[in-house]
Amino acid sequence: MSCAVVGLGSAHGDDQLGWLLVDMLETQAERINISAPGAELFAVLQQYEQIVVVDAAEIGLLPGEFRFIAEGAELLGSAQPHLSSHTLDLVQYWLLLGQLKIPEPKISLFLVQLKKCNAMQGLSPELERRMQVYKSALEQVLDNLLSSDIIRKNNSV
């Protein structure tokens, strides 16, 4: 068991924040990017002891502001699943772990308030200019998590 930092997103506008940020990170945690959640996310949720999900989201802040939620399980357990046409989102996969009695990982959420997700466009300037801030904050979070002996040992294998 180990620690993974997972960027969720797509190639569209601010939705690519998770991928870009995870690519920038200098960390011992496993770096994984996943397209608009598919079954791969479910496999990842079962493989790691600690997961930090990085995503652009609608969280009621100003564009570019971010929140780190250390105890993500509580939020996911009470959130409304997003109605998705052909696959499941993070909330639904989280509920599915419980339904199938699969042990849940410790999950944290690093969420950035998005502005727009226009097709094949780049990041909004509000997010683009803060990338280094996000990177530093997220690396600090991961350093703290990896300071746990068990996780550090497993990630160094």
Next chain:
Amino acid sequence: MTERRIKIDVPSLARVEGEGALHLKITEGALDALQFKIYEPPRFFEKFLEGRHYTEVPDIVARICGICPVAYQVSAVNALESLFQAPLTPWIKQMRRLLYCGEWIQSHSLHIHLLALPDYFSEESVLGLAAKEPEVVKRGFAIQEAGNRLIRFLGGRSVHPVGLKVGGFHRAPSAEEAKELLEFLQERLPEAVALAEWVAGIKLPEDEQEFVSVALSTEQFAIEAGLLRNSQGLQITEDQYEAHFTESQSPHSTALWSLMDGQDYLVGPLARLNLNHDCLPAFLKTLLNRLGDPFPSRNMFHSMLARAIEICVVLHEAISILQSYQPDTPSAEFSVRAGAGFGWSEAPRGLLWHRYTVDEQGIITAAKIVPPTSQNQARIERDLEKSLTAFGLDKADELLRLHSEKVVRNYDPCISCATHFLKLTTER
């Protein structure tokens, strides 16, 4: 006499890929209007491709669909390689087939467990199904993971893979990677067989209809190449497709409608099983015999079993290929030629045909893509008319709605794939 007018609108079909809807109007016990509406915005991929270099095509068309990118890539490279007369080696052809096996496993397992099965357990979604049948759902995800790993093996990643190119692949995976993958797939084959046995035991509606099946055929079970056959005896090559298949626009759909010699037809797993049943490996023929082999079948509800059987076909095939896998030269040399190239393959949902016109510099000057969902659109409406009438138009609205959705889901429509064309007329 009391007149009964019923109008049923399903504004957004759940558990199908993309955005579609259904409109029914019943007057005095007869269907007055029925429309399978595809209202997802058009995506213009054929236009995007114009002016692009042929080397960009596999990565662009992969973006048409998150579920069946390999199908788009393979049909596209088949068309371009046919034009360029690229001398593909047996290794390249076999690896194309292997990559495609992964997509069938991934897509079929997703459809069975996440989209179709909840209907048969009166559940809204897989979450409810997981509470009733947790081991079935766990097994389903494990089988789907086999598909993900196969696509990653040759495609570099499981969503929108990037490993394929015109002329072959960008790299050949190592024998060690193949060995690790092989072990995982071998563990999944008994699970896939158990899935097929389990699906065969589900009570399905008896809903026999007349329809024409269309699928590629070869000596093996056709996946990535073959001649097109239909159940009326037609047999054609890729370049003859447009002589028999025509597309037209309907006001209630952003996808084109396809007809074969003026009639609706079926593509997809049931059509393939109906036409290629004889190509099944011996162990699956034995299994089907034991299960009361329904193929060839005229009941669209057998599509789910057809998908489960196809998972077994491709898992078995992938294992067989990987058992003797050795890395080889991943791509072939060829020269660009101007002209038109035609290609097709069997996407998880059915036949996917591509045509490209290319100039001397290898620039795409025209592209045409006919996805399986637009080919099945006319059949879906015809099926709904017959199936709902047989089901009983006097049934409660909610039952009619649920039955309609079940019928549509038999086709596993991939609406996002279908909506990349819109005829635009401007009056000034």
